[in-house]
Amino acid sequence: MTGTRLTSLVQGLPATVPFVGPETKERARGQRFAARVGANESVFGPSPVAMQAIADAAKEAWMYGDPENFELKQMLAAHLDVPPEAILVGEGIDGLLGYTVRLVVGPGDRVVTSDGAYPTFNYHVAGFGGTLTKVPFRSDDREDIEALLTAASETDAKLVYFCNPDNPMGTWYEADRVQDMIDRVPDGTLLVLDEAYAEFAPEGTLPPLDPDALNIIRMRTFSKAYGLAGLRVGYAIGHPDLIRAFDRIRNHFGMGRVSQTGALAALHDQEWLRDVVGKVAASRDRISEIALSNGLTPIPSAANFVTIDCGQDAAFAKTVLDQMVDRGVFVRMPFAAPGNRCIRITCGTDADLDVVARVLPEALDAARAHTKS
């Protein structure tokens, strides 16, 4: 193409995208999904307080947001008991991961993650020219902390990505084990600890926040338990020196006023959050029961989804998934072995799970017929 000379880095990037959205599939099917339980959104919705705040903020939508995210950072700081200087607010964890990679990864720099972990992180690493080393998940469907640390050390990695509770498997480590990992991150490596599902995890899962630690940045979000994926608000906790470095590259006016206002209100309503966490736990139980009643094995989850072992290979799981999608249920599945023998179902309302309960046996029958043929 003449007229525009893309950088050599961009020229070498694939045109593929990390995720296809459910709306794309809905347009292809010509109808809406009957159950939207594929993207780990919170079907229980945002707090009514947050909804009212969003509605009220509409009349202020003509104003840019505060580029310092001052109020939200102040309240997060109080909520988390860390100084506001240790907090970065940005355009969802996706946006914050992009900024983090941009800060530290240049062409040829090494980055370590798990094979089958968050593809959007990998997308950003590729986008800035980094080279990924992927470590397999363990056979118990947990990320392999020792292998991650070893790979980081051996490759002199600038970043190592770790998600706890894990997506896409739902597995988790207890705080002591995670703290041990933090303590042992090699010098010169920054641990990106993705805690998008933090609020759903049992007590004792999250190590204490330590803004004095230099080798870690922790990512959290309003997109999951707070039910505000559609506002795009994430935050990171890290050493103030590191947090300050983001000011050199971030889109200072990237956060809109409506999103800031909605997130602030959501944070105020901790009672709603507790209620959602309870509903998610009940929904996890029901998804597990549905799986078991179909002869499948649910993997214990500390997140707002349950990943289900379909008991055969990746091709079979993919067929089950396709059959569910064809029947109007939006679900996703892990991308890499060994997780790709599974499908992943987001916690839903009773109505959502009624649909899942009806469709899953049909999908399994169809997949088994398909496999035999």
Add this chain to the structure above:
Amino acid sequence: MTGTRLTSLVQGLPATVPFVGPETKERARGQRFAARVGANESVFGPSPVAMQAIADAAKEAWMYGDPENFELKQMLAAHLDVPPEAILVGEGIDGLLGYTVRLVVGPGDRVVTSDGAYPTFNYHVAGFGGTLTKVPFRSDDREDIEALLTAASETDAKLVYFCNPDNPMGTWYEADRVQDMIDRVPDGTLLVLDEAYAEFAPEGTLPPLDPDALNIIRMRTFSKAYGLAGLRVGYAIGHPDLIRAFDRIRNHFGMGRVSQTGALAALHDQEWLRDVVGKVAASRDRISEIALSNGLTPIPSAANFVTIDCGQDAAFAKTVLDQMVDRGVFVRMPFAAPGNRCIRITCGTDADLDVVARVLPEALDAARAHTKS
């Protein structure tokens, strides 16, 4: 700092930010501004239809936005009479400028802009290692098209930035002159035509959209005339090959559902847009009258602000601005000569301009006293 190894590019970036937000100044002053007429926001607000759509979308805020921005692109395509493949939707023009720079600018690549033009563009160029050549504005306060083209050619620039109607001066070129510029952009240079203020411009200002042109990308926004700065929705029009290239690097889930919904509704309400454009024209006239009645010279504007020549040097204009800010009026001023002899006042409501009319003579008196001392 140990623990995190920033890229050498990031290490070399300054810690300064492109703009300080009005909220920062309000916190420093300990009170809100009486008139917020500094950021070229639309004080006339968003369409009531858009406000209702935002309020209604609050209950859907738990869902991620459509990463394809399908509906908004379809409607923009119909509205602009270009194919949807020629449209990119993203996180405001600030976000789109960042992506554009990232696509084409690597360390040492040359970029041309006007001295005193949009600082956020310069911020992105520096952020990706580009080297800026800055061309002075003409003595008639318009950007210097010939000098921009010459500099682009001489430096083999990968990008040249041009804003029409211009920010921060408000001046503009007619469509024929801009089309001539487009036709003469050097091979291998991409013209970034920032048309954030397009809707305010007199008929005959905007050259026809041509998605077959390879050497231009045009930026527009819902942040100005549509009154939705707080949602962060911009769009770009370009050749489909170029637009597709953004899919390799953009934050696919960067657009929130509430923002998508609000922008779509705003686009539907063209009557509101016409009404706002009329109010802006009346407000421009009144700002000009206020300037003239204080012995100052308003610069004719095709945007939603009026830049006022304070008749002395940059230090004097800065003092006038500081005095206005001290008196509760948020205004800004051009950063570079010759524009920095001016202050820039965004179109306001009658109440806003009553405050301006009261405060400006006081600020001028104080500045004159300050200059004498």
